Amino acid sequence: MTEVTGTALPCNDRLFLHLVRSAGALSKAELTRASGLSAQSATVIVNRLVGQGLLQPGKTVRGRVGQPSTPYRLNPDSATALGVKVGRRSLEVVGMGLDYRILERVTHRYAFPKLTEVRGLIDDAITTVMNRLGAAQRAHLTGIGLALPDQLADWEDASDAPTGAMADWHGADLRAEIAERFALPVTSLNDVAAACLAELETGNPGGYDSFVYIYVGTFIGGGIAMGGRLFAGGGRAGAIGSMLGGGAQQLIGTASLHQLEARLTAAGLAREMLYGADPLDTAAQAIFASWAEQAAQTIAVACVNAQALLHPQAIVIDSSLPSHLRDQLVTAVKAAASRLDTRGLAQMTIAPGTAGITARVTGSGIAPFMARFAVDPLTSGH
Secondary structure, three states: OOEOOOOOOOHHHHHHHHHHHHHOOEOHHHHHHHHOOOHHHHHHHHHHHHHOOOEEEOOOEOOOOOOOEOOEEEOOOOOEEEEEEEOOOEEEEEEEEOOOOEEEEEEEEOOOOOHHHHHHHHHHHHHHHHHHOOHHHHHOEEEEEEEOOOOHHHHOOOOOOOOOOOHHHOOOOHHHHHHHHHOOOEEEEOHHHHHHHHHHHHOOOOOOOOEEEEEEOOOEEEEEEEOOEEEOOOOOOOOHHHOEOOOOOEHHHOOOHHHHHHHHHHOOOOHHHHHOOOOOOHHHHHHHHHHHHHHHHHHHHHHHHHHHHHOOOEEEEEEOOOHHHHHHHHHHHHHHHHOOOOOOOOOOOEEEOOOHHHHHHHHHHHHHHHHHHOOOOOOOOO
């Protein structure tokens, strides 16, 4: 589910921004070599990007062999974007700079995503974030990203919503509503695809160009990165939650956090303790360990199937859980995968993600920049 409005920069301009972002800073000579363009063309492009304010020159380096060299960096204040993450339990809106630094954030929580309530909260949160941004930042807004779970109305039972309370999500078009309300181009994508995008652009310490991404949130989901970009096939590639985990049940019914939360609630424990920095107490840890062992078995099956189908460089597992609990789950998945039949497959690398609970909203804020500035802009079907 990805739709984009707005105009991207020329291809070579986007290539230069990508090269500079990846390296941190590059001179005109380095950009000439990296792009394969002529020195004259590189100079024209750099000068144009500087004129637009997207690149800024650093201090000229002198005293080396050859001509003095001036490094060029992204100007983080030259473009801003808004990111909107609609979740099953919360709404987040961020303002982000071109360097992907979060400038402002507003969060609202709710029992379940009631459409009329969510509409009002989005309007309020976007307005609040825009008012907190400086005048220049507001003037440089390039668009809004919307990260939203697919088919929300179909998960009414698992969202603890009253019967029929989420039916109006059928046919709702938040992307169009937000675009009309704020007169800005809106890029929309699945919430976990947004998390995968955040891992690709701001995390990914292993430097993987191709990986399968699994995010264990209220509902488990996934995404795919291929060749250094987000891949969505016909629009829903990477739907890990809908995969069968070695039986008739989808992963969403066996490895999602709402099942763990239900176990804690049944034991008279607060589910909020899952999301704090402190270690769980003995009773909560026992419940978590039992859930993690069972969830890991089905996640491991999905990992092996993904390895067989795509042969990714890695399978990255992240979660809205704090890092110490995420790492316990990753360890359990590795152990479960080691017991499965992997004959005929390359060695599988399972690694933890890095963004955690902020991954989805971070990805939503990155999406408008990708729509306009990426070498391969997000378009319908990405």
